Amino acid sequence: MSHTAGGHEPAGTPDSSGRQVAASAEHLIKTYGKGETTVHALREVTIDFAAGEFTAIMGPSGSGKSTLMHCLAGLDTATSGTVRIGDTELTRLSDKQMTRLRRDRVGFVFQAFNLVPTLTARENITLPLDIAGRKPDKEWMATVVGRLGLEDRLGHRPSELSGGQVQRVACARALVGRPEIIFGDEPTGNLDSRSSGEVLSILRTSVDDLGQTVVIVTHDPRAASYADRVVFLADGQIVSDQRGLSSDDIFEYMKHLDNGSHAGDPDQVG
Numbered sequence: 001m002s003h004t005a006g007g008h009e010p011a012g013t014p015d016s017s018g019r020q021v022a023a024s025a026e027h028l029i030k031t032y033g034k035g036e037t038t039v040h041a042l043r044e045v046t047i048d049f050a051a052g053e054f055t056a057i058m059g060p061s062g063s064g065k066s067t068l069m070h071c072l073a074g075l076d077t078a079t080s081g082t083v084r085i086g087d088t089e090l091t092r093l094s095d096k097q098m099t100r101l102r103r104d105r106v107g108f109v110f111q112a113f114n115l116v117p118t119l120t121a122r123e124n125i126t127l128p129l130d131i132a133g134r135k136p137d138k139e140w141m142a143t144v145v146g147r148l149g150l151e152d153r154l155g156h157r158p159s160e161l162s163g164g165q166v167q168r169v170a171c172a173r174a175l176v177g178r179p180e181i182i183f184g185d186e187p188t189g190n191l192d193s194r195s196s197g198e199v200l201s202i203l204r205t206s207v208d209d210l211g212q213t214v215v216i217v218t219h220d221p222r223a224a225s226y227a228d229r230v231v232f233l234a235d236g237q238i239v240s241d242q243r244g245l246s247s248d249d250i251f252e253y254m255k256h257l258d259n260g261s262h263a264g265d266p267d268q269v270g
């Protein structure tokens, strides 16, 4: 049986290596404020995210990670440049079309998107599908819920769950509809190492087994080591884009960036 994420929409244009592009940013600039108080959050960021890949975005505090993710996910608009989800250019969409795109094609694991307090965990998990008038795939829903250890928590409301359980429900909500792309902003931020491992391994499984595309922002080298690709930002620019890094490689490179050095790639740090 072959499952593919986001099967309800056309995939994006292939990149130079022939893979479908799930999301892309081109010459993305985001500037806050004017004059002396101008902050250059993104300085011409151009990047493609191939479908079926797990990417982690890292970088020092203030380097532009959240800004990039918010622009990619259609939650913020850039000052200039283009963002695409698949072949759809976000700047061309009306508010209504944008809402529909976020609902139908994108999954979010963001701290800011808390669960609805009056709904149970199960209702929160299926909410995006319910709104879209789609039915969850029972088998996949059971896999997600089981892997995230939520079976006996489905009837509880968020106030009756621990912080880690709330975050795992948010992760399940993003995964059940198999959106074209899942964005996570510190998806393991407030989790203990066991819960964090469960969330990351199910994201990994969804990429490996379902061809899901996942992009996360994280400060944690261990979390980033689950990704196929790690993109490092510094001062609003991409300073390194690497594959196959261990958490030790990532830790060393982050140390190097925290010291204010932007040159070189992780292999050369030591």
Ligand SMILES: Nc1ncnc2c1ncn2[C@@H]1O[C@H](COP(=O)(O)OP(=O)(O)OP(=O)(O)O)[C@@H](O)[C@H]1O
Residues within 6 Å of the ligand: 032, 033, 039, 040, 041, 059, 060, 061, 062, 063, 064, 065, 066, 067, 068
């Ligand atoms: N609404 C805003 N108004 C003004 N400046 C902002 C705003 N949002 C972000 N910034 C600035 O833009 C830059 C990039 O911020 P961003 O949140 O993207 O960084 P980050 O890498 O995600 O940081 P952190 O790791 O601390 O979350 C920072 O200098 C930040 O202060």
